[in-house]
Amino acid sequence: MSEKAVSRLRTLVACLVLAFFWFCMVNLLQDRGGAVGETLARFLPKILSLSSKSGVSEATARKRPSSSELLPDNAPLPPPPPPERLIIVDAGHGGLDGGTQGNGLLEKDWSLQIAKALEEDLVGRGFKVRMTRNGDDTVELSDRIDIANEQANHLLVSVHLNHTAEPSVSGIETFYWLDQSLSVTKAVREQYEAPTGVPLTDSRSELLAQSVQENLIQVTGAHDRGKKEESFFVLRNSNAPAILIECGFVSNPQEAEHIVTSGYRKRLARGIGNGITAFLNEVQADRWYGVTLTPDLPEAPEELVQVPAEDNHNNIQ
C-alpha cells in the first residue's frame, strides 16, 4: 500500500471515530427518562454545588436542590447501623454529689447498688457493659456523656432514685428526650447516612423508655408513673438512645425498705434488662426501628430549630 493510501485510510478511521462519538452524545442527551437521565438528576445538584465552590455558574448553583431530587422515590435506603450491644450504665450522682435523701438513704449510695445489679444482669445476658462510675466518685455530667459518646453502637441507662415531700408518693418512672442537641442530631444523621435536606425523626429513646418502664412494672409490681419526656443533660446530649430511670422514692418508707434489699434490686435489674432486650430485639429485626426519613416534608427553616435551655434541677439536668 502506498503512503498516500495509508494517509487516506487514517483520515477515514479518524472520521469514523468522530462520527461514533457524535452518535453517542446525541443518544445521551435524548435519554432523559432513562438510566442516564436519572444519573444526571442525582448528580446534577452535587455538580452544581462543586461548580459553586469553584466560582463557576454562581447564579445556577445558588438554587438549592429539593429533597425529591436528593432522594428519588426508587432510591434504596442507606444501610442502617448495626444494632446496639454495648450498654452504658450510669449510676446517678456520687462523690461530692449525694443526690437526694430520705428514710436514711442517700441516693448516690443506692443508685450505685442498683447500677451494679444491672451490670451483673446485663453481663449475664451477654451484653458488654461500661459503668460511668464503680465507686463513690464525683463524675461530672459532661464526663458521663463523654464516656458514653466515645463508644459506638451503645445505649445509655442512667439510674436514679426519687424524692418528694409527701411520703405516700411512690413508684417508678422512666424519662427520655426526643429534641436532642444539634451535635447529637448531626451524629445520628451521620450514623444513618441521612441525605442532606431530608428530615430524620429519631424516637428510639421513647421506645426504649416505654419498653423498660413496662418491664420494670411487670417485674417489680411498683406503682406505674409512666414514661415521661424531660430535658435532662445526659438525655439530650447522648448520641445513642438514652433513658433515665427513677427507680423508686427514698421518701416513701415501703419503697426505701425495698431498695435496701438485694432481692428487690435484682428485680429492678431484671426489669430493666428485660426492657433493653425487648427493645434491641426490635432493632435487630428492623434496624430502622424508631428512625424515619421523611423526604416529602419541607425542610424546617434553620431559625426555627431550638436548643433546649440549660438548667440545674436536682443536678441531673
Ligand SMILES: [Zn+2]
Ligand atoms: Zn438523681
